[in-house]
Amino acid sequence: MTLSATPRTRLRRKRERQADDRALLHAVLDEALVCHLGIVDAHGAPLVLPTMHARVDDVVYVHGSTGAASLATEREVCLTVTLLDGLVLARSVFSHSANYRSAVVRGRARRVSDPEEHLRALWAVVEHLTPGQWNHARRPDPRETAATAVLALDLCEASVKVRQGPPGDPEEVPAGDRRWAGVVPIGTVLGTPETCPALPDDVAVPEHVRAWADRTRVAR
């Protein structure tokens, strides 16, 4: 199954970096801990806010307070995630770049009203942040559920872009030029869990949190 390119998501440039690969789209969305949600505000100006998301099959969910303007209504959105994998330090300034994997999902987001889908979306977001956490924490009560808005965005119109590998300086390395070039990998690491100071001293960090924190997301 490949992503259905539309005129909006077909890249105008660097087409070799576009991978029409749904598995890659899923992987990029799943690895990213934060997304950037773009909307057009009431005055026609762009507004981009960071938020947390989760994917279930071919739907990506974002959630927030029902008081958040960006989640208030069904609307056209653009949800973008970026995994920065490395700094590409070339021999020429012009060829400097970054290694990254990014996903851009565009479409009309719908407010989720079905109670079952609403709960599934919250489950997905919590499990996306830390697997195993949903069964650990107290579930939302009706008041909390009512205060939480969930937007759903189908993965119909989406593109993935990837750059990896060494610098792409156009010129051959001139004999005698000893200028270094290469890639500095970038990764995300999770640190040692810090217990909430409100808790008794002897409450241990649970295994699912410890295992998650031990996982280091390294650059490819």
Next chain:
Amino acid sequence: MTLSATPRTRLRRKRERQADDRALLHAVLDEALVCHLGIVDAHGAPLVLPTMHARVDDVVYVHGSTGAASLATEREVCLTVTLLDGLVLARSVFSHSANYRSAVVRGRARRVSDPEEHLRALWAVVEHLTPGQWNHARRPDPRETAATAVLALDLCEASVKVRQGPPGDPEEVPAGDRRWAGVVPIGTVLGTPETCPALPDDVAVPEHVRAWADRTRVAR
């Protein structure tokens, strides 16, 4: 000097997270290696693309190919950067959150045409990625300069939002409830530089790159 709040950048919610502090705005923009640039496309739909930026005084620059649609014209943009500092795992699902520092800059971006400012912006972007790199790499030639578009966005209309600290579960911890809560810190690390395979084996990683890669950006 404090940021001049406008009706657009004044937060509607969580005002305690907004820090009217220009130094903090600068620090967040400077620490972020990637930004997300939001525009409104020709059809009125939002589009958010990742790109690299740099700040010089109270101007933030983004650059790219002159062929990139998002940089083609002077326009309203929203430039957002987000530093994710931790996962906030609360006792209740509802109180789950993230520790982060984010900056949102809105305004009309102008295309930089002055050659001196254009060069200064490229210098700033390269030095932002890896300090010392500008003096190491070959400078842009006229053809490369002509192929590089630079947008400038004044830091007039900007907001910074910060969440830090332990989970904010509303309820007191009930006696006997041994459920763990806390924060999993998140940081960005730079890895061991990988020399471009096109270079002779004995070209050493320069000191400025080695020093930069040794720097670990840790969660606060």
